[in-house]
Amino acid sequence: MPVPDPTPLRDVVEAIIRGSHLALLKRDVDPTWLTKFSQELEKRLRDRSLTDVSSDFIRMIANTEEAQKKQLTSGIGKPTEYVMTPAMEARPVALSCIGLGCEPSVAGMLRRSGLRRWANPFDWMTIPPEAVRDCLVDDFNLLLSPDEHEHIPASVRPPGATGHLCRHTRFSELYGSTIFHVKDPTTKEGYAALQRGVIRMREALRGLHGKLLLQVTEEFENTRDVFAETAEFLDRSARGVTMVTIALVEGPPEGPFPEMELAESFGPHRLLRCRPLAGAQGIAFLDPLDEVVMLRGALGSIAL
Numbered sequence: 001m002p003v004p005d006p007t008p009l010r011d012v013v014e015a016i017i018r019g020s021h022l023a024l025l026k027r028d029v030d031p032t033w034l035t036k037f038s039q040e041l042e043k044r045l046r047d048r049s050l051t052d053v054s055s056d057f058i059r060m061i062a063n064t065e066e067a068q069k070k071q072l073t074s075g076i077g078k079p080t081e082y083v084m085t086p087a088m089e090a091r092p093v094a095l096s097c098i099g100l101g102c103e104p105s106v107a108g109m110l111r112r113s114g115l116r117r118w119a120n121p122f123d124w125m126t127i128p129p130e131a132v133r134d135c136l137v138d139d140f141n142l143l144l145s146p147d148e149h150e151h152i153p154a155s156v157r158p159p160g161a162t163g164h165l166c167r168h169t170r171f172s173e174l175y176g177s178t179i180f181h182v183k184d185p186t187t188k189e190g191y192a193a194l195q196r197g198v199i200r201m202r203e204a205l206r207g208l209h210g211k212l213l214l215q216v217t218e219e220f221e222n223t224r225d226v227f228a229e230t231a232e233f234l235d236r237s238a239r240g241v242t243m244v245t246i247a248l249v250e251g252p253p254e255g256p257f258p259e260m261e262l263a264e265s266f267g268p269h270r271l272l273r274c275r276p277l278a279g280a281q282g283i284a285f286l287d288p289l290d291e292v293v294m295l296r297g298a299l300g301s302i303a304l
Contacts, residue, residue, distance in 0.1 A: 013041045016054045016256065020061045054256035055277060062288050095299075098204060100215035100243065101127045104163070104181055108283030109291045110214065120204075121197035124163070124182035128175040129217045129245070131168075133230040136205075136237075140198045142170060151186040152179075162282065166190070205238040212242050214298055219247035224264055224271065231269035243269040244298040248276060258293040262301060270301040 017037045021029040029037070037057070044053045061067060097115035099106040099122055107123035110116035116123075121143060122132065135143045142148065150167045157164040163181025171178035183190035204211060213234070217223065227245050234241050246260075253259040253275040264271040274294060278286035285291050 009042060009045070010038060012050070013038050013045075016057060017041070020058050024058070024061050024067045025064075051252070051254070051256055058256060058289065059287065095210045095212055096204065097212045097214060098201075099123050100213040100245075101125065101132045102129055102215060102217040103280060104283045105280035105285060106214060106216045109216075109285065109295065112284070112291070113295055115295075118200050119193075119197050120201045121194055123197070124180070126177055126179040126181065127168075127171065128178065129215065129223070129226045129230070130175040131171040131178050132215065133226055133233070134171070136230065137233055139202065143168065144194065144198060145170075146185070146191070149180075149185045149191075151184060205234075205241065208239055210240045210242075211238075212244060212298065212302070214295075215243065215245045216294065217245065217247060219249050219273065223247050227264065227269070227271045228266050231266035234269065235267050241268075242302055244272065244301055245270070246272045246274050246294055246298065249273050251275060253277065258287075258290050260293055260297040268302070270298075272297060272301055 014034065017029055017034055021027060041053055041057060044056075096117065097110055098120055099110055099116065101122040103126055104124050107116060107119075121135070121140065131143075148168050148170045150169050152164050152167055164179055165182070165184040166180040166186055168178040168180070180190070180194075183193040185191040185194045223245075230245075231243055234243055247263065258277055259275040261273050262270060263273045274290075274297070276285065276287065276290040276294075278290060280286065285294075
């Protein structure tokens with residue numbers, strides 16, 4: 001069988017330009033700009049890879065004023081509700097989206113997309129997935145224990161970092177750093193906020209309405225085991241719950257877009273593997289496409 005001719009470089013470049021405009025600006029590219037963009041990208045490809053050049057171009061389009069007005073860039077932290085609304089409206093029944101850790105960027109992502117309705121105890125925490133599992137199993141009692149809350153003095157917090165107000169000692173010893181970033185539960189106000197979040201979470205898990213629990217974590221050797229253990233408990237104890245865990249894989253994607261695949265299913269629950277374009281900073285991912293792909297992938301995986 002003869003080997004097909006490779007796609008001409010100009011066709012590849014134009015496809016990237018057209019696709020970026022349709023996805024981010026919701027319109028076709030102007031013919032004059034298509035020519036100018038094509039010439040510039042081809043020039044850059046002389047000494048740079050296609051992945052680097054296309055990623056830079058997509059970011060440039062995403063950060064334009066026109067894209068920001070359409071609420072398609074996070075840059076960092078702008079709304080993405082514009083691209084999530086059609087996915088939610090297409091669902092046959094209402095679905096409540098709740099963050100399940102493991103970094104504040106998950107709550108930030110849900111808030112920017114218009115999917116976060118109330119604060120839960122995991123929203124502004126750094127918490128390992130094993131600790132999330134334990135919180136669900138013991139009905140948040142250990143998380144609420146004042147004896148496990150250790151205030152972090154400003155002098156020992158990471159330089160230039162925000163948050164890092166309080167450490168949960170038991171979870172940190174068992175599973176790794178477990179930190180409260182926004183409300184310090186060693187204070188009266190902070191502990192009251194934690195209690196309110198736990199009450200809301202308990203009520204939501206026992207309610208009959210449909211719920212998507214979204215969790216984003218780095219991929220570890222035990223990720224599949226922890227996912228299965230958490231999913232098995234939710235199947236036994238919660239109502240109307242679908243958990244989607246997204247495990248972030250080390251290394252960049254092969255192409256100019258984030259990569260997502262289904263890794264495992266447990267009843268209605270899904271474990272996805274994702275190679276994002278960039279990491280997270282604070283409560284947002286650095287690249288807007290990462291948040292869009294993860295959120296749309298989480299909603300879409302329910303039907304798989």
